[in-house]
Amino acid sequence: MDSTGMLQLPEELLYLWHSHRTEVLLSAGILFAIVRLAVHWRRRKSKEVLTPLALTPTDEKPLAIPLRREQLADANHYEAPLSRPATRPKAGPKRVTGTRKTKPSSNDVLAAVEHIQPLVFYYTLGGSTKTYAEKLADSLKASATSDVLAPEVLDLAETEYDEYFLSSPRKSGTVYFYLLVLPTYNIDTNLSAFLAHLDETHHDFRIDTAPLSGLAGYSVFGLGDRQEWPTEQEGFCTQAVEADKWMAKLTSRKRGFPMGMGDVRSDVAQRIEEWTTGVSSVMSDLAQGRGLGEGVAGSGAATESADEESADEQDDVPETAPKKVRRKAVKRSRTDDLEDMKAPIPVDFTTTSKPASKIPQPPKPMVPESSPTYTSLTKQGYTIVGSHSGVKICRWTKSALRGRGSCYKYSFYGISSHLCMEATPSLSCSNKCVFCWRHGTNPVGTTWRWTVDPPDLIFAGMKEGHYKKIKMMKGVPGVRAERFSEAMRIRHCALSLVGEPIFYPHINELLGMLHREHISSFLVCNAQHPDQLAALGPVTQLYVSIDASNKDSLRRIDRPLHRDFWERFMRCMDILKQKRFTHRTVFRLTLVKGFNIEEEAEGYADLVERALPGFVEVKGVTYCGTSTAAGAGLSMQNVPFYDEVKTFVLALEAALQRRGLDYGIGAEHAHSCCILLADRQRFFKASAGDGVPSWHTLIDYPAFFRCLESGEAFGPEDYVGAPTPEWALWGKGGFDPRDERVDRKGRPKVIEVVE
Numbered sequence: 028m029d030s031t032g033m034l035q036l037p038e039e040l041l042y043l044w045h046s047h048r049t050e051v052l053l054s055a056g057i058l059f060a061i062v063r064l065a066v067h068w069r070r071r072k073s074k075e076v077l078t079p080l081a082l083t084p085t086d087e088k089p090l091a092i093p094l095r096r097e098q099l100a101d102a103n104h105y106e107a108p109l110s111r112p113a114t115r116p117k118a119g120p121k122r123v124t125g126t127r128k129t130k131p132s133s134n135d136v137l138a139a140v141e142h143i144q145p146l147v148f149y150y151t152l153g154g155s156t157k158t159y160a161e162k163l164a165d166s167l168k169a170s171a172t173s174d175v176l177a178p179e180v181l182d183l184a185e186t187e188y189d190e191y192f193l194s195s196p197r198k199s200g201t202v203y204f205y206l207l208v209l210p211t212y213n214i215d216t217n218l219s220a221f222l223a224h225l226d227e228t229h230h231d232f233r234i235d236t237a238p239l240s241g242l243a244g245y246s247v248f249g250l251g252d253r254q255e256w257p258t259e260q261e262g263f264c265t266q267a268v269e270a271d272k273w274m275a276k277l278t279s280r281k282r283g284f285p286m287g288m289g290d291v292r293s294d295v296a297q298r299i300e301e302w303t304t305g306v307s308s309v310m311s312d313l314a315q316g317r318g319l320g321e322g323v324a325g326s327g328a329a330t331e332s333a334d335e336e337s338a339d340e341q342d343d344v345p346e347t348a349p350k351k352v353r354r355k356a357v358k359r360s361r362t363d364d365l366e367d368m369k370a371p372i373p374v375d376f377t378t379t380s381k382p383a384s385k386i387p388q389p390p391k392p393m394v395p396e397s398s399p400t401y402t403s404l405t406k407q408g409y410t411i412v413g414s415h416s417g418v419k420i421c422r423w424t425k426s427a428l429r430g431r432g433s434c435y436k437y438s439f440y441g442i443s444s445h446l447c448m449e450a451t452p453s454l455s456c457s458n459k460c461v462f463c464w465r466h467g468t469n470p471v472g473t474t475w476r477w478t479v480d481p482p483d484l485i486f487a488g489m490k491e492g493h494y495k496k497i498k499m500m501k502g503v504p505g506v507r508a509e510r511f512s513e514a515m516r517i518r519h520c521a522l523s524l525v526g527e528p529i530f531y532p533h534i535n536e537l538l539g540m541l542h543r544e545h546i547s548s549f550l551v552c553n554a555q556h557p558d559q560l561a562a563l564g565p566v567t568q569l570y571v572s573i574d575a576s577n578k579d580s581l582r583r584i585d586r587p588l589h590r591d592f593w594e595r596f597m598r599c600m601d602i603l604k605q606k607r608f609t610h611r612t613v614f615r616l617t618l619v620k621g622f623n624i625e626e627e628a629e630g631y632a633d634l635v636e637r638a639l640p641g642f643v644e645v646k647g648v649t650y651c652g653t654s655t656a657a658g659a660g661l662s663m664q665n666v667p668f669y670d671e672v673k674t675f676v677l678a679l680e681a682a683l684q685r686r687g688l689d690y691g692i693g694a695e696h697a698h699s700c701c702i703l704l705a706d707r708q709r710f711f712k713a714s715a716g717d718g719v720p721s722w723h724t725l726i727d728y729p730a731f732f733r734c735l736e737s738g739e740a741f742g743p744e745d746y747v748g749a750p751t752p753e754w755a756l757w758g759k760g761g762f763d764p765r766d767e768r769v770d771r772k773g774r775p776k777v778i779e780v781v782e
């Protein structure tokens with residue numbers, strides 16, 4: 028190229044650029060894009076190779092957890108509750124993935140299990156706890172089977188807590204039941220460290236809330252010294268109580284049997300023996316696949332009394348309203364015939380003499396399973412027995428099981444509420460009292476027009492229903508082992524739940540069955556069935572509800588279905604006067620402010636003069652808040668204060684004395700707003716020991732059964748019991764100081780003594 032050509036080259040290039048620049052730029056862009064895509068694709072490929080595919084086996088070791096809980100992932104334990112993220116979580120909203128895990132129920136845990144392995148843990152300083160733990164183990168060993176193996180005994184001082192108390196031990200086909208036998212020391216010991224470990228495990232946010240839920244169950248027994256630490260508030264067995272509390276949380280309430288407690292200076296041997304029997308039977312139940320109880324894991328389904336409505340006892344309340352009273356004019360049969368009644372024959376309780384219908388209707392069940400009444404009653408906690416009877420455990424029974432006091436019948440007559448069954452053989456009644464607890468769906472009537480269940484079926488069904496409900500209490504916190512064991516033998520029956528017990532044609536046979544099993548009977552009737560009252564056989568204590576002192580008041584408050592209700596009522600007074608020689612008779616007055624208190628003391632005194640009952644129980648009404656009550660114009664305003672009940676009782680006592688009747692105040696139970704007047708002639712007498720006269724309102728139950736079995740005639744004076752306890756006398760409040768008093772939330776309450 029010459030020099031001229033050289034000079035023209037830039038011009039040529041510029042010309043070329045101007046004429047082809049679009050194509051050049053486009054081609055360069057495409058080339059660049061291709062290169063970028065190629066680079067990107069290569070990078071992605073290399074990334075995928077670095078991360079193994081899900082579920083692909085890898086040789087990489089899992090990250091070690093730099094904490095003291097490594098063994099949680101150990102194959103000998105249930106799944107590790109710790110889950111630590113391998114990478115730092117990104118900031119931003121938390122994303123939750125995966126499926127919701129349900130907690131294993133006791134039955135799930137037991138599904139594939141062949142044996143129960145009891146583990147006995149103990150702690151000791153002085154040696155006594157070790158001795159009892161070994162005795163326990165020997166006893167369990169003696170009764171060991173292929174289902175419930177002989178126990179292993181472990182000293183907590185030599186046990187790795189993490190091995191047993193961080194997750195449930197696991198062995199194929201075996202599930203463990205922990206038995207903890209613990210003393211209490213108010214000084215720092217290894218036991219304090221053990222309790223701290225349980226506390227820490229429960230509060231450790233990294234650990235599952237119930238890491239020991241894989242256990243079949245657990246139970247704790249405490250040894251303490253009552254001489255130095257008389258009550259739980261003062262320190263008796265507090266460390267065992269604490270262990271029980273933590274174990275309940277860690278196992279998700281798998282308390283298999285209530286906590287037992289024994290005093291090393293007195294009853295420990297007996298208490299631990301009872302507890303051993305209890306835990307053995309629970310383990311056998313578990314081995315036979317019966318689970319820990321009904322309802323929920325650990326039988327904790329039963330309502331916790333501390334949280335429960337503070338409804339007062341619901342006994343002795345009569346029936347609610349019928350829509351329409353249907354009179355069945357069957358001729359009144361003689362009560363003597365009731366005993367022999369085998370077929371369901373309608374019994375007429377009225378005094379009308381209408382001829383019977385030409386075409387008799389076949390009797391129907393009173394409360395069929397398909398009826399709304401059945402649903403309503405079972406919802407309220409009643410167990411329906413057969414077709415017309417019911418049983419329910421009352422709040423006092425639950426309270427007594429937890430050592431929190433019995434009902435007023437304990438203070439007045441010596442009935443421990445945890446030994447008491449509340450039942451009725453007739454859910455139907457012939458009144459519709461304004462203060463009735465039932466919610467308006469109950470059967471009512473003046474005649475028995477339903478099928479009649481045989482008494483043995485009723486008796487067996489009542490007991491079964493009662494024990495079933497008691498058993499449901501075994502996992503409830505605070506239930507005392509010895510009371511739970513005692514409760515498995517019914518000693519008293521309050522035939523008063525709802526309805527009218529003497530409505531049932533075979534009431535005497537049913538009473539006979541109770542008495543043959545040495546179960547005492549308290550029967551409450553509504554003073555509307557004089558013939559049945561006259562024919563009533565032996566009863567330990569016979570109540571008649573006296574809800575008013577005159578006809579108008581009675582109509583207003585009881586709203587009776589019988590037209591001749593007042594005549595019936597007065598006839599019952601006369602029958603009761605006769606019965607005072609054979610029966611321990613009681614007037615039950617329920618005071619409703621604005622209905623039956625004001626200016627009625629004189630009228631009630633007249634009734635007492637007519638019937639001469641052994642006792643007059645005066646009780647303020649308990650407001651049930653139902654629509655029935657509201658419809659009758661009842662509100663909290665109608666519930667008298669205890670002071671008002673006291674004022675009334677003093678007025679009644681004075682009115683009785685003016686009539687020359689020697690009644691005095693024998694006992695009180697301020698908590699139930701209840702006061703007892705008693706016939707001084709019969710129940711204020713010299714004590715066997717010191718000869719000093721005092722009130723004797725308690726009942727000698729063994730003497731009652733002896734009288735009954737002797738076949739001789741006997742009266743209420745033949746089974747008068749020991750003196751009324753000091754704390755139950757007038758002015759002392761009536762709360763047994765040995766029981767713990769708590770408020771509605773279960774917190775200890777200061778005892779207010781009424782002076």
Ligand SMILES: Cc1cc2nc3c(=O)[nH]c(=O)nc-3n(C[C@H](O)[C@H](O)[C@H](O)COP(=O)(O)O)c2cc1C
Nearest residue numbers: 151152153154155156210211212213251252263264
């Ligand atoms: C220093 C000391 C403190 C105690 N503190 C309590 C206590 O607070 N509450 C209790 O109920 N018993 C208490 N006790 C009683 C023991 O719990 C009881 O004697 C138990 O049987 C001891 O068990 P061990 O012999 O296996 O160590 C205490 C005993 C001692 C020696």
Ligand code: SF4
Nearest residue numbers: 340421434444447449
């Ligand atoms: S008498 Fe029995 S059923 Fe009635 S409140 Fe007392 S414990 Fe309960």
